[in-house]
Amino acid sequence: MSFSNYLETKILDHVFGGTAYTAPGTLYLALFTAVSSGETGSVTEVSGTAYVRKSVAFTTSGDTTSNTAAVEFDTAGSNWGTVTHVGIYDASSAGNLMAYATLSSSKTIESGDVFRVPAGDLDITLN
Numbered sequence: 001m002s003f004s005n006y007l008e009t010k011i012l013d014h015v016f017g018g019t020a021y022t023a024p025g026t027l028y029l030a031l032f033t034a035v036s037s038g039e040t041g042s043v044t045e046v047s048g049t050a051y052v053r054k055s056v057a058f059t060t061s062g063d064t065t066s067n068t069a070a071v072e073f074d075t076a077g078s079n080w081g082t083v084t085h086v087g088i089y090d091a092s093s094a095g096n097l098m099a100y101a102t103l104s105s106s107k108t109i110e111s112g113d114v115f116r117v118p119a120g121d122l123d124i125t126l127n
Contacts, residue, residue: 029086030089046109070116
């Protein structure tokens with residue numbers, strides 16, 4: 001996953017500018033059907049019956065952080081489209097995009113499908 005410009009600026013200001021940054025208490029996984037540059041306003045988040053962002057927690061080891069537990073979205077009540085990317089937000093709706101990534105393979109979500117991310121499959125690495 002890549003950091004968004006929002007998060008990059010917050011971290012740089014915190015470390016080098018002396019501006020305190022408080023990490024969000026809860027992070028949320030979002031599904032995208034399109035991303036033009038990875039930044040807010042250029043992503044198309046899934047919409048459809050029963051779609052809501054899901055909370056996700058991470059564990060850090062060395063230079064990598066990964067999702068602690070599996071993330072499971074509710075059963076799609078309508079066709080959600082083809083999920084091509086995921087993003088991490090600091091709010092359950094609206095909020096700030098923190099990080100985003102392209103899926104290794106896209107997944108078409110139709111009514112009755114469930115989108116799952118196994119534990120340890122969302123990796124963010126700084127190197």
